[in-house]
Amino acid sequence: MLGRIFLYLVSKGRIFFGVLFLAPVLSQFLNYNKIENIMGIPTLIPCLFVGFLWGLYATIKGRWF
């Protein structure tokens, strides 16, 4: 049972990672470099989009690159 939970989280973790971690870090990295908006939209929104898509890609492909 525990083993299955572990493996499930590992298998779906990439999307969570993309949205909950990668996206805000990316957004804060852009802010750190004085980029507050992208085409008038706060950086967090496009970063969430990128994080989700990259996480989805990694889930399907099994790796990030």
Place this chain on the structure above:
Amino acid sequence: MVLILEMDLTEKERLIARQFIGKTPWFMITWWAINLFVWFSLWPLALTGQIPLYITFLISLICTLLSYLPSHEAQHENYARKNSSLFWFNELIGYTSLIPLAVPYRLLRATHMQHHSHTNDPIMDPDYLTKAKNFKNAIWINFFINTSGNNLYKDFVENLEDGQENNRTIFESLLTNISYWTILIIFVWLGFGLEVACIWWIPRLIALGYVRMTLSWAPHHPMEEKGRYRNTRGFKAKIGTILTMGMEYHIIHHLHPSIPLNLNPAAYRALKPILMERNCRLDKNL
């Protein structure tokens, strides 16, 4: 006659090795304490902006690279044995030294013991995933494929049988992973994304690859031979003993895991004639 010579050699090896076993590994204990203190100190310093991000990253990277080996000694109960009243101290070092790497101690100990029992076995050795054709290929596999695949001993966990000990191993692995990501995500959403990335995320990714390269790939390459005297090699690395984290002498560790890491070079020099007689793999004139 051959049998007598064989026994003689085994006895000689045992007697020499015994000189290096049983002393309290103060060097490794000091290493653990300083490393962990420095790493934890980075948190308040970085979060309050008292040190720049690139310094935070560099110091954290060094600490994270150095965090595995004190735990490795604990996996072999080199600080205190299971029946000792100080075994709690062994476990304390084992668990806490791995915090910068955020990997589960119990799982590492289980996989490491299996690695010792089945070194270079394509199915039974959990470290066989680090195998590569050459140095360049090893960089790609250990820094990118294995890290990107997020498959730290996934096959090992999948094949664990139901049992109290194994369930605890899985539970602690789960707890380590969930705790790590929960802490990171909380700090990121509090606005400290770059700080935690420099302290705990990027250094960890690099260090996991580096540990795989130095501890698993390099001393066992090309991972084709089995047997006590042939499954691990001694080798002279261009980057030296410190940057290979002492793994040039990894053959000593496989023959006598109770010898602490810092005594492996001396033990190697003392045992070298026997290793040569045993036809061990001693590459590049170590």
